[in-house]
Amino acid sequence: MNSNIFVIDDYSINLKIAEFVIKDHGYFDVLTTYSEAQKALEYIVCNRKNEALLPDVILLDLNMPVMDGWQFLDRYKEIISSLVKSIDIYILSSSIDVREIQRSKQYTYVKGFLSKPLRKEMLEDIMTTGLATAS
Numbered sequence: 001m002n003s004n005i006f007v008i009d010d011y012s013i014n015l016k017i018a019e020f021v022i023k024d025h026g027y028f029d030v031l032t033t034y035s036e037a038q039k040a041l042e043y044i045v046c047n048r049k050n051e052a053l054l055p056d057v058i059l060l061d062l063n064m065p066v067m068d069g070w071q072f073l074d075r076y077k078e079i080i081s082s083l084v085k086s087i088d089i090y091i092l093s094s095s096i097d098v099r100e101i102q103r104s105k106q107y108t109y110v111k112g113f114l115s116k117p118l119r120k121e122m123l124e125d126i127m128t129t130g131l132a133t134a135s
Contacts, residue, residue, distance in 0.1 A: 009061040
C-alpha cells in the first residue's frame with residue numbers, strides 16, 4: 001500500500017523545503033501540497049470513503065490566511081468520524097509559543113508539534129514511532 005502525506009502551508013518556500021526533504025528521503029510514496037487549508041479539507045471530505053486517496057499523515061501550518069490551522073483542526077473534528085482511515089496530523093509551525101503547543105494537545109488526533117523547517121529526523125520519528133518530537 002502506498003503511503004501518502006499532505007503538507008499544508010501558505011508559504012511556498014516552506015512547501016518547497018518540505019517537498020525536498022520528503023522526496024529526498026523517500027519515506028512517502030505520494031506527496032500532495034496545499035497552500036490553502038480549506039482546499040485540503042475539501043479534498044478529504046470528498047474522498048472520506050476512499051482509503052487509498054486519503055493521506056496517512058498531514059503536516060499542518062498554523063498561521064495561514066482564510067482558514068488557519070486551528071480552524072482546520074476544528075473542522076476536521078467534525079468529519080473525523082466519517083473517515084474510513086485514521087490520519088495522523090502533525091503541526092509544523094515556526095511558532096515556539098508554549099500556549100500553542102499546549103493548545104495542540106487538546107486535539108487527540110494531533111500526534112506532535114514540530115518546529116520548522118522540516119528535517120529528516122522528524123520524518124524518521126513519524127515513520128518509526130508515529131510520534132514526532134518537538135525540537
